[in-house]
Amino acid sequence: MNDHNYFSWGRLKRASAPQVIKPNNYEDLLKNLKKHRKLGKVLPIGLMRSYGDSCLIKEGLLLDMTEFKKINSFDEQSGLINVQAGISLDELLKFIVPKGWFIPTSPGTKYVTIGGAIANDIHGKNHHKFGSFCNSVKKIKVLSTEGKLQLLEDPDDEMFKATCGGLGLTGLILEAEIELAEIKSSYLNVETIKFNNLKEFFEIEKQSIENYEFTVSWIDLTNESKYFGRGLFQRANWADDKDLTPHSSFKIPIPFGVGFNLVSKKLMKLFNFLYFSKNLKKKTKEKTHYGTFFYPLDVLRGWNKLYGKNGFSQYQFVLPEENSKTGLDEILEVLKNDKFMPRLCVLKTFGKIPSLGHLSFPLKGTTLAMDFPVNIKKNKNLYSKLDEIVIKNGGRIYPAKDSFMNSKTFQSSYKNFHKFKKFKDTHISSDFWERVS
Numbered sequence: 185m186n187d188h189n190y191f192s193w194g195r196l197k198r199a200s201a202p203q204v205i206k207p208n209n210y211e212d213l214l215k216n217l218k219k220h221r222k223l224g225k226v227l228p229i230g231l232m233r234s235y236g237d238s239c240l241i242k243e244g245l246l247l248d249m250t251e252f253k254k255i256n257s258f259d260e261q262s263g264l265i266n267v268q269a270g271i272s273l274d275e276l277l278k279f280i281v282p283k284g285w286f287i288p289t290s291p292g293t294k295y296v297t298i299g300g301a302i303a304n305d306i307h308g309k310n311h312h313k314f315g316s317f318c319n320s321v322k323k324i325k326v327l328s329t330e331g332k333l334q335l336l337e338d339p340d341d342e343m344f345k346a347t348c349g350g351l352g353l354t355g356l357i358l359e360a361e362i363e364l365a366e367i368k369s370s371y372l373n374v375e376t377i378k379f380n381n382l383k384e385f386f387e388i389e390k391q392s393i394e395n396y397e398f399t400v401s402w403i404d405l406t407n408e409s410k411y412f413g414r415g416l417f418q419r420a421n422w423a424d425d426k427d428l429t430p431h432s433s434f435k436i437p438i439p440f441g442v443g444f445n446l447v448s449k450k451l452m453k454l455f456n457f458l459y460f461s462k463n464l465k466k467k468t469k470e471k472t473h474y475g476t477f478f479y480p481l482d483v484l485r486g487w488n489k490l491y492g493k494n495g496f497s498q499y500q501f502v503l504p505e506e507n508s509k510t511g512l513d514e515i516l517e518v519l520k521n522d523k524f525m526p527r528l529c530v531l532k533t534f535g536k537i538p539s540l541g542h543l544s545f546p547l548k549g550t551t552l553a554m555d556f557p558v559n560i561k562k563n564k565n566l567y568s569k570l571d572e573i574v575i576k577n578g579g580r581i582y583p584a585k586d587s588f589m590n591s592k593t594f595q596s597s598y599k600n601f602h603k604f605k606k607f608k609d610t611h612i613s614s615d616f617w618e619r620v621s
């Protein structure tokens with residue numbers, strides 16, 4: 185298959201179109217690997233929900249792994265499941281939820297594969313209870329481009345640590361065994377609390393961390409506004425009503441080919457104002473299906489096209505706990521005085537469970553994710569100022585979202601970069617890796 189418009193989620197168009205193949209069985213995969221190894225680099229991919237260029241390669245072959253989606257085994261008593269890595273969370277949840285199980289860590293979309301979840305060691309709203317995705321992964325089967333199969337079972341093994349959060353660069357993830365989380369309902373009891381500034385956010389966070397499995401906040405960073413820094417804090421626990429209905433597949437399509445940015449500054453200011461004000465009360469409670477709670481944007485098919493033909497970029501960083509408050513104050517000060525306004529912003533605290541991967545993103549502290557339309561000059565200008573603050577405060581930027589970080593920023597913030605490099609498969613690369621390594 186040749187696709188001349190292959191995009192990552194931020195819809196960053198590549199200068200030269202890559203070749204893409206989608207093997208549908210193991211023999212086909214081996215045959216293609218052998219053929220293409222001689223021609224150049226390859227990169228395994230899932231559903232391309234990474235925003236930046238970690239799932240792209242300009243001069244090489246993209247190996248689409250989504251045909252590998254079998255459930256190999258499932259123990260309903262212990263919740264241990266063994267799956268092929270191309271299965272999506274969407275497909276997996278439809279199978280496990282009616283049986284009373286859920287994925288241990290969920291991102292903000294169900295359209296990611298298990299391979300992608302491992303390769304970015306993704307985090308969810310319950311990081312303070314479960315850590316990141318690979319903390320629940322018991323086994324990983326990896327195939328090198330030379331055809332060598334490895335079963336990784338020991339989380340202390342260096343290859344295991346390199347593969348978790350290893351951006352697909354250590355080999356093709358074929359299968360994984362995951363410890364699922366037990367649920368008694370597909371609904372969550374969700375409380376939403378208004379906060380007016382970061383100080384209030386940290387106070388509510390402190391009160392919530394013990395008794396709530398899930399916490400996340402939307403924050404309004406509309407500059408030139410008196411409401412800058414206010415937001416909605418959400419905290420939730422699973423309900424207990426035995427209703428195990430899985431999510432629906434209903435979607436509203438976004439017309440293809442919107443050529444201009446619909447997420448304009450003016451519109452976002454209005455949206456943020458209305459969103460904050462939709463509830464008059466300081467605190468509200470509701471029972472919400474997991475489909476709505478975890479995946480609110482999935483209902484809009486192709487919402488990433490709303491930013492128009494230039495696409496959009498997400499800047500997500502984490503700051504260690506000891507510097508979270510001062511560092512965030514500094515970042516907000518820069519954003520307030522910059523004309524380039526972030527659109528959708530999400531704030532979240534990570535807990536103390538250490539991530540396994542040499543290149544895993546999460547660390548104990550606070551993370552902020554901000555969506556910006558793409559305007560290369562403005563993105564570069566603002567991000568370089570933010571990078572400086574993040575690095576100075578001992579933080580780092582999330583590769584799954586990134587398209588701009590330079591090698592100095594990456595290597596100085598990911599301290600195990602050199603340990604990781606020893607396990608990189610020489611025939612695999614990505615545009616992200618070419619930029620930062």
Ligand SMILES: Cc1cc2nc3c(=O)[nH]c(=O)nc-3n(C[C@H](O)[C@H](O)[C@H](O)COP(=O)(O)OP(=O)(O)OC[C@H]3O[C@@H](n4cnc5c(N)ncnc54)[C@H](O)[C@@H]3O)c2cc1C
Pocket residue numbers: 193227228229230231232233234235238239249269270290291292293295296297298299300301303304305306307308350351352353355356357358481584614
């Ligand atoms: C709306 C939205 C919300 C999101 N929310 C979150 C969130 O809350 N938390 C979070 O952590 N992330 C979040 N993400 C990011 C997303 O979870 C990650 O980018 C994830 O890795 C995407 O998985 P994918 O299957 O699409 O993989 P791709 O984007 O296709 O690839 C991602 C990486 O995985 C590698 N890879 C994929 N499959 C394999 C394989 N079989 N073998 C080896 N390597 C492989 C690729 O080489 C690449 O480096 C969000 C993304 C979106 C679009």
